[in-house]
Amino acid sequence: AQTVTQSQPEMSVQEAETVTLSCTYDTSESDYYLFWYKQPPSRQMILVIRQEAYKQQNATENRFSVNFQKAAKSFSLKISDSQLGDAAMYFCAYRINNAGGTSYGKLTFGQGTILTVHP
Amino acid sequence: ETGVTQTPRHLVMGMTNKKSLKCEQHLGHNAMYWYKQSAKKPLELMFVYNFKEQTENNSVPSRFSPECPNSSHLFLHLHTLQPEDSALYLCASSQDSRKINEQFFGPGTRLTVL
Numbered sequence: 151a152q153t154v155t156q157s158q159p160e161m162s163v164q165e166a167e168t169v170t171l172s173c174t175y176d177t178s179e180s181d182y183y184l185f186w187y188k189q190p191p192s193r194q195m196i197l198v199i200r201q202e203a204y205k206q207q208n209a210t211e212n213r214f215s216v217n218f219q220k221a222a223k224s225f226s227l228k229i230s231d232s233q234l235g236d237a238a239m240y241f242c243a244y245r246i247n248n249a250g251g252t253s254y255g256k257l258t259f260g261q262g263t264i265l266t267v268h269p
Numbered sequence: 270e271t272g273v274t275q276t277p278r279h280l281v282m283g284m285t286n287k288k289s290l291k292c293e294q295h296l297g298h299n300a301m302y303w304y305k306q307s308a309k310k311p312l313e314l315m316f317v318y319n320f321k322e323q324t325e326n327n328s329v330p331s332r333f334s335p336e337c338p339n340s341s342h343l344f345l346h347l348h349t350l351q352p353e354d355s356a357l358y359l360c361a362s363s364q365d366s367r368k369i370n371e372q373f374f375g376p377g378t379r380l381t382v383l
Contacts, residue, residue, distance in 0.1 A: 154311070183369055195359065195374035241312065247369060256325060257372065259312040 152177045154244050156260035163232045164268050170217075171227045171263050173242030180204075181247040184218065184225045185257070190238040198240070201225065203247070229265075237267045272296040273375035275360050281381045282350065290345040290378045292360030298373070300366035301343040303335060306357040306377070318343060319366040350382045 154175045163169035175184070186198040201209045201218050208216050213233075217226045229236055242260040272295045282288050294301065303315040317325035318337040332354075334346040343360055357377045364370040 187374075192376065193357065194376045195361075197371050200371075243312075245369065256314055256317070256327075257312075258314075261309065261311050 152179075152244055152246070152258045154242050154258050154260040156240075156242055156263050158263045159261070160264045160266070162266040162268060163229070165234060166231055168228060168230045169232055169265065171229075171240050171242075171265065173225045173227070173260055175223050175225065175242070175244050175258075175260075177223070177244065177246075179246050183245045183247055184216075185243040185245070186214070186216070186225075186227045187241040187243060187259075188236075188238045189241065189262070190235075195241070199227070232267050234267050234269060237265055239264050273360060273362055273373050275358075275375040275378050277378060278376065279379045279381075281383065282347070283383050284350060284352070286347075286350075288347045290347070290358055290360075290380075292343040292345075292375055294341055294343075294360075294362035294373070294375075296362060296373060298362040298364050299340050300363045300370075301337060301340070302361040302363075302366075302372065303343065303345055304359040304361065306359055308356075312359070316345075317366050324366060347380075350380075352382050355380055355382045 182203045184201045187195050188198045189195040199209050199211045199214050213230045215228045239262045241262045243257045245257050274293050276291045300319045305313045314327050315329045316335045336344040359377045360375040361372040363372045
């Protein structure tokens with residue numbers, strides 16, 4: 151069974167600085183996707199960034215980037231130039247890529263990391 | 270707003286009550302999901318519907334009964350719940366659950382079982 155582990159229950163960062171959230175996962179599959187979701191205090195979860203396992207290049211979305219280490223099964227999220235609006239709970243998630251098969255959209259989530267941004 | 274709405278936002282019920290949670294998506298998606306978010310636990314997938322057919326039941330107790338009358342609406346009927354069922358229940362939708370499409374989440378219903 152696939153598992154996703156976020157070992158940092160809480161993290162904090164000063165505004166304008168950089169923070170890295172860690173995530174490790176366990177799978178025997180070789181073709182999968184990894185995601186970072188953000189859940190602000192309003193509770194509406196939104197997708198931040200995603201990475202396809204067969205792509206070696208790390209995904210980047212503006213101030214958000216990932217460090218994907220497939221052999222180590224590690225998928226960390228780096229937030230640069232942190233802003234107050236980045237404060238939220240961040241979830242790492244995994245999904246097998248079984249396009250056309252019977253993988254019915256099952257995302258496996260980590261426990262989450264609460265990020266606090268200090269002004 | 271992400272186009273996925275949930276009502277009610279908060280619900281308090283006794284263990285003998287029957288209540289329903291409602292989810293509606295305005296995104297033209299064909300897949301809808303129920304998740305349970307408990308404190309200090311990972312988000313747990315409960316049910317998946319794709320084109321109105323239930324495609325996943327993640328070993329959810331029968332006191333939770335989903336219903337998907339059409340691709341835009343999803344219900345979760347609750348009956349004789351336990352206090353440990355208290356949690357945030359999130360609904361999500363995507364274009365097609367068989368494909369790697371982004372899932373859009375609703376704001377959730379905070380359920381408290383007394």
